[in-house]
Amino acid sequence: MNEDTELEKLTQAYLDGSLNGEQTERLNALLLSDEQARRSFSESLNLDSAIAAAAEGWKLERELCPTVVTPKWGHWMAVAACVALFFVGGVSLWQRMERPFATVEKAVGVDDLAAGTRLDGQTYEIKAGTVELLTKRGARVIIEAPAEFRFESAQHLHMVRGRLSADVPTEAIGFTVTTPSGDAVDLGTRFGVDVPELGAAEIHVFEGEVIAKTKGTANEESLRAGDALAMHEGSRMVRNLRSSAFIQSDEMRELSPDRGAQSNAALDKLRADPAAIAILDFESESETSYPGVYRVVQGRWPGSRAPEFINGGDHLKLDLGSDQSWTQLTLAAWVRLDRLGAPYQSLLHADGWDNENFGVVHWMVNEATTQRYAVWGNKLIPGTHGSSVYPDSLTPVLADQGRWVHLATVYDSESATVRFYHNGKFDTEALHSVAYPAKLGPAQIGNWNQEERKLSGRVDELIILARAMSDDEIRLLFDAGNPYQ
Numbered sequence: 418m419n420e421d422t423e424l425e426k427l428t429q430a431y432l433d434g435s436l437n438g439e440q441t442e443r444l445n446a447l448l449l450s451d452e453q454a455r456r457s458f459s460e461s462l463n464l465d466s467a468i469a470a471a472a473e474g475w476k477l478e479r480e481l482c483p484t485v486v487t488p489k490w491g492h493w494m495a496v497a498a499c500v501a502l503f504f505v506g507g508v509s510l511w512q513r514m515e516r517p518f519a520t521v522e523k524a525v526g527v528d529d530l531a532a533g534t535r536l537d538g539q540t541y542e543i544k545a546g547t548v549e550l551l552t553k554r555g556a557r558v559i560i561e562a563p564a565e566f567r568f569e570s571a572q573h574l575h576m577v578r579g580r581l582s583a584d585v586p587t588e589a590i591g592f593t594v595t596t597p598s599g600d601a602v603d604l605g606t607r608f609g610v611d612v613p614e615l616g617a618a619e620i621h622v623f624e625g626e627v628i629a630k631t632k633g634t635a636n637e638e639s640l641r642a643g644d645a646l647a648m649h650e651g652s653r654m655v656r657n658l659r660s661s662a663f664i665q666s667d668e669m670r671e672l673s674p675d676r677g678a679q680s681n682a683a684l685d686k687l688r689a690d691p692a693a694i695a696i697l698d699f700e701s702e703s704e705t706s707y708p709g710v711y712r713v714v715q716g717r718w719p720g721s722r723a724p725e726f727i728n729g730g731d732h733l734k735l736d737l738g739s740d741q742s743w744t745q746l747t748l749a750a751w752v753r754l755d756r757l758g759a760p761y762q763s764l765l766h767a768d769g770w771d772n773e774n775f776g777v778v779h780w781m782v783n784e785a786t787t788q789r790y791a792v793w794g795n796k797l798i799p800g801t802h803g804s805s806v807y808p809d810s811l812t813p814v815l816a817d818q819g820r821w822v823h824l825a826t827v828y829d830s831e832s833a834t835v836r837f838y839h840n841g842k843f844d845t846e847a848l849h850s851v852a853y854p855a856k857l858g859p860a861q862i863g864n865w866n867q868e869e870r871k872l873s874g875r876v877d878e879l880i881i882l883a884r885a886m887s888d889d890e891i892r893l894l895f896d897a898g899n900p901y902q
Contacts, residue, residue: 423443423447424444424447424454424457424458427440427443427444427447428444428457428458428461431444431590432461436587441587444458444590445590445604445605448590448591448604449604449626449639452637455602455628455637458591517535517536517537517553518536518537518538518552518553518568518570518571519535519536519550519551519552519553519558519568519571520533520534520535520536520550520551521533521534521535521536521548521549521550522549522550522551522557523548523549523669523670524546524547524548524549525546525547525548525669525672525673525674525719526545526546526547526562526674526718526719526720527543527545527546527547527548527562527719528545528546529541529543530543530548536550536568537568538567538568538569538570539567540565540566540567540577541565541566541567542563542564542565543560543562543563543564543565543579544562544563544720545562545563545715545719545720546562546674546719546720547559547560547561547562547664547669547672547715547719548560549666549669552568552571552572552589552592553571554571554572554586554588554589554592555586555588555589556572556583556584556585556586556589556592556603557583557584557585557666558574558581558582558583558584559581559582559583559663559664559665559666559669560579560580560581561579561580561581561663561664561715562579562715562719562720563578563579563715564576564577564578564579564580564581565577565578565579566579566581569595572589572591572592572593573592573593573595574592574593574594574595575594575595576594576595576596576610576612576618577597577612578612578613578614579612580609580610580611580612580662580663580714581594581609581610581663582607582608582609582623582663582664582665583603583607583608583609583610584607584665584666585603585605585606585607585608585625586605587605589603589605590603590604590605591603591604594610596610596612596618596648597612597618597632598617598618598631598632598648598649598650599618599629599630599631599632599648599650600629600630600632601620601627601628601629602627602628602629602630603625603627603628604625604626604627604628605625605626606622606623606624606625606626606627606642607622607623607624607625607665608620608621608622608623608624608625608627608640609621609623609659609660609662609663611659611662611663613712616647617647617648617649617650617654618647618648619645619646619647619648619656619659620640620645620646620648621644621645621656621658621659621660621662621663622640622641622642622643622644622645622658623642623658623660624642625641625642626639626640626641626642627639627640628640629646629648629653631648631649631650631651631652631653632648632650632651633650633651634651634652634653638653643658644658645657645658645659657755657873658755659727659755659873659874660755660819661753661754661755661819661820661874662725662755662874663819665819668819668820668901671901671902672900672901672902673899673900673901673902674718674719676718676897676898676899676900677717677718677719677721679897679898680698680717680718680878680897680898681698682897683893683894683897683898684696684698684878684880687880687882690882690884692882692883692884693881693882693883694737694738694743694857694881694882694883695735695737695879695880695881696879696880696881697878697879697880698716698721698877698878699713699716699721699722699723699724699877699878700721700722705722705724707733707734707735708733708734709724709731709732709733709734709861709862709863710728710730710731710732711724711725711726711731711732711733711863712724712725712727712731713725714875716875716877716878717751717821717877717878717898717900718900721877723875723876723877724862724863724875724876725874725875726862726863726864726872726873726874726875726876727873729864729871730864731863731864731872732763732861732862732863732864733861733862733863734859734860734861735859735860735861735862736858736859736860737767737857737858737859737860737881738857738858739858739859740858741856741857741858742776742853742854742855742856743854743855743883744829744830744831744854744855745827745828745829745830745831745855745883745884745885746778746827746828746855746881746882746883746885747825747826747827747828747880747881747882747884747885747886748764748765748778748780748790748825748826748828748879748880748881749823749824749825749826749838749878749879749880749886749891749894750764750765750823750824750825750876750877750878750879750880751821751822751823751824751876751877751878751898751900752764752814752821752822752823752824752874752875752876752877753820753821753822753874753875753877754782754814754815754822754872754873754874755815755873755874760783760784760870761781761782761783761784761789761870762781762782762870762871762872762873762874763779763781763861763862763863763864763870763871763872764780764781764782764824764862764872764876765778765779765780765860765861765862765879765881766778766779766780766781766860766861766870767779767856767857767858767859767860768858768859768860768861769856769858769859770793773793773794774793774856775793775794775853775856776792776793776794776853776854776855776856777792777793777856777857777858778790778791778792778828778855778856778857779791779792780826781870782814782815783809785809785813786813786814786815787809787810787811787812787813787814788809788810788814788824788826788837788839788844789807789808789809789810790807790808790826790828790835790837790847791806791807792807792828792852792853792855793853794851794853795807795849795851795852795853796849796850796851797847797848797849797850798848798849798850808835808837808847808849809837809847810826810837810839810844810845811837811844811845812837812839812844814839820901821877821900821901822839822840823838823839823840823841823894823895823898823899824838824839825837825838825886825891825894826838827885827886827891828855828885829852829885830852830853830854830855831852833848833849833850833851833852834846834847834848834849834852835847835849836885838888838891838895840895841891841892841894841895841896841899842892843888843891857881862876862879863876878898880894
């Protein structure tokens with residue numbers, strides 16, 4: 418049997434739902450090895466989806482084409498002729514019939530796309546929130562605002578802008594996401610596509626394999642689990658995988674759309690605290706226009722905003738009182754971090770560390786993916802958990818990779834203690850033999866010193882107080898801001 422005939426039979430079995438395991442492996446092998454086979458297979462899927470959509474309207478048009486009952490592979494020529502007949506006869510079938518390529522499974526904070534909404538080929542825009550879609554062939558797609566998209570067919574999604582994750586079963590192999598800078602063709606996998614307002618679209622593969630085709634080139638590239646690629650027109654650039662940049666099904670089920678008011682009330686109370694140094698939720702224009710290099714994306718709540726740091730050197734600058742020092746200091750933030758891309762990830766770093774400025778504070782995620790709170794000049798009591806110089810928490814931050822995590826550190830130079838908290842719970846306490854009052858001044862959120870401390874992820878709701886918050890206060894702060902049900 419030649420490969421063309423074999424591909425035709427395997428494609429027919431795929432469309433009929435009768436493909437067995439051995440046939441699936443053979444079909445995958447053909448698609449991986451032959452660009453023309455991939456093109457033919459994609460065209461077959463697109464035609465099948467179009468015919469399936471047309472079939473819903475045929476019950477109203479049987480007298481025009483009475484011989485066609487169901488759109489099977491063997492009837493394609495007759496079906497194509499019949500569809501052509503509709504247009505020749507002036508019947509505007511495509512405008513009259515419904516073409517539900519996907520259905521909204523769940524919507525969080527999206528007003529116009531409630532659960533159960535059937536999506537056809539029109540353009541949809543979501544300005545806030547997140548939607549989970551299920552295509553006719555079973556591909557599960559989650560799209561996070563702000564986004565604009567449309568379905569060309571059940572197997573072809575055009576992403577104008579926004580961020581999506583897709584979980585594609587065997588039945589939907591060939592599912593394609595088109596972006597302004599290239600295409601992602603699935604081979605049965607889990608992957609993400611990020612299409613920013615400006616710049617190149619990116620493909621991130623979490624599991625399985627995706628074929629990437631950059632606009633302006635004839636080349637196709639196979640991406641496997643752990644790979645990521647930015648598609649510049651006419652070229653491509655390898656990226657670090659950012660799996661937690663994408664909301665996926667397990668997290669989608671837990672997202673809460675209506676707890677932002679509780680979080681805002683807790684923040685307003687802290688803003689009135691005389692010890693408040695900085696309370697940033699990044700919602701106002703002034704809080705998302707700080708100097709630096711970062712991208713403003715959706716935060717923990719539908720329609721909220723948060724800075725995202727991706728590349729080496731991305732950062733946000735703050736000025737936190739250069740001539741002041743504090744005997745007590747509380748740092749807290751919601752973070753959504755990816756894998757550790759450098760020895761450290763900088764949460765908040767004050768300038769002046771290199772000048773041996775006693776008391777300067779650095780708050781980070783260390784190489785063990787736990788919190789570290791470093792004060793220049795401080796000395797740990799031997800046996801205290803941490804490095805030989807600086808205290809560390811016990812609980813890994815990246816155990817919650819792909820989710821929002823609340824981190825907090827409470828420092829008291831008079832008692833010479835540092836207390837760490839993870840998701841509202843006390844983690845551990847470190848003791849110092851020498852403890853200087855804390856200094857901040859000019860500081861940065863995100864990456865510090867370029868690649869050495871490269872933060873990959875989002876930061877939301879940063880709180881800096883010139884006092885020590887209690888265990889109960891930290892727990893209540895977490896409860897008020899928790900984005901999960």
